[in-house]
Amino acid sequence: MTVVTQGSELRTVLAGHGRPRVLVPTMGALHAGHLALVRRARELAGSAGTVVVSIFVNPIQFDRAADLAAYPRTLEADLAACREAGVAVVFAPEAGAMYGADRSVTVTESLLSRGLCGAARPGHFDGVCTVVLKLFLLSGCEAAVFGEKDFQQLAVIRRMVRDLDVPVAIIGHPTVREPDGLALSSRNVRLSAAQRADAPRLRQALLAARETFKSGVRTAAEVLASARQHLEESALPRIDYLTLVDAESLQAVTQIEGPAVLATAVFYGEVRLIDQVRLEP
Ligand code: PAF
Numbered sequence: 001m002t003v004v005t006q007g008s009e010l011r012t013v014l015a016g017h018g019r020p021r022v023l024v025p026t027m028g029a030l031h032a033g034h035l036a037l038v039r040r041a042r043e044l045a046g047s048a049g050t051v052v053v054s055i056f057v058n059p060i061q062f063d064r065a066a067d068l069a070a071y072p073r074t075l076e077a078d079l080a081a082c083r084e085a086g087v088a089v090v091f092a093p094e095a096g097a098m099y100g101a102d103r104s105v106t107v108t109e110s111l112l113s114r115g116l117c118g119a120a121r122p123g124h125f126d127g128v129c130t131v132v133l134k135l136f137l138l139s140g141c142e143a144a145v146f147g148e149k150d151f152q153q154l155a156v157i158r159r160m161v162r163d164l165d166v167p168v169a170i171i172g173h174p175t176v177r178e179p180d181g182l183a184l185s186s187r188n189v190r191l192s193a194a195q196r197a198d199a200p201r202l203r204q205a206l207l208a209a210r211e212t213f214k215s216g217v218r219t220a221a222e223v224l225a226s227a228r229q230h231l232e233e234s235a236l237p238r239i240d241y242l243t244l245v246d247a248e249s250l251q252a253v254t255q256i257e258g259p260a261v262l263a264t265a266v267f268y269g270e271v272r273l274i275d276q277v278r279l280e281p
Pocket of ligand 1: 025150
């Protein structure tokens with residue numbers, strides 16, 4: 001496995017590897033969820049192809065400096081995990097290698113990124129789109145694998161690729177969960193023992209709301225109330241948002257008439273966790 005830190009070097013190193021090239025963009029602190037993405041990439045690449053993992057804590061997608069500073073960084077362990085998982089090339093640049101001090105171009109998706117995490121984290125999806133497009137260009141990948149846990153991110157990236165004719169196939173991979181239902185996230189390690197014990201509540205609240213939906217309720221307010229009630233049974237999580245959106249447009253719905261997504265973000269102290277469930281009438 002080769003580890004490179006400069007974009008120009010990445011192009012040179014990859015020229016000597018087979019196609020297809022499948023990219024797994026990450027911010028490191030790799031866990032079983034990321035490794036599932038890498039396995040998927042390995043399958044897609046086949047025996048002739050190449051799996052590239054990027055490890056870059058992208059500063060321009062963080063809206064809070066404290067969150068950026070606290071983001072876990074475990075490069076040595078990440079590299080060992082990549083080596084073990086059959087990754088050919090890891091791209092792990094410093095921020096200075098990705099962004100010039102006078103950079104002045106940003107990629108903005110202006111519809112799907114407005115609500116949910118976009119409303120709560122101004123500029124977040126501009127940062128994501130900008131870095132992902134750069135990673136696509138630097139790696140020259142044919143396909144890239146993203147987790148479905150970040151479903152809004154996945155939708156925004158699909159839209160960017162569609163609207164800008166980016167020749168990269170976007171592959172979504174199902175959320176990997178702990179046995180108690182908590183979605184794997186690099187942020188989970190920052191939870192206290194009490195917060196960690198409470199955090200499966202997120203998933204339970206969404207599943208409770210899905211049961212309400214399955215019982216025939218189609219009014220968003222009622223479905224949301226059932227999730228909210230479950231979340232509010234504990235004093236630990238602070239709800240950032242709890243919203244029901246159309247699965248395609250990501251715009252809020254009042255009545256569930258087509259595929260919808262019930263999505264939430266909560267804070268446990270400083271740690272922000274997200275999760276969502278799809279509702280299919
Ligand atoms: O999902 C993430 O880890 C990041 O948002 C991504 C896609 C690697 C861009 O920095």
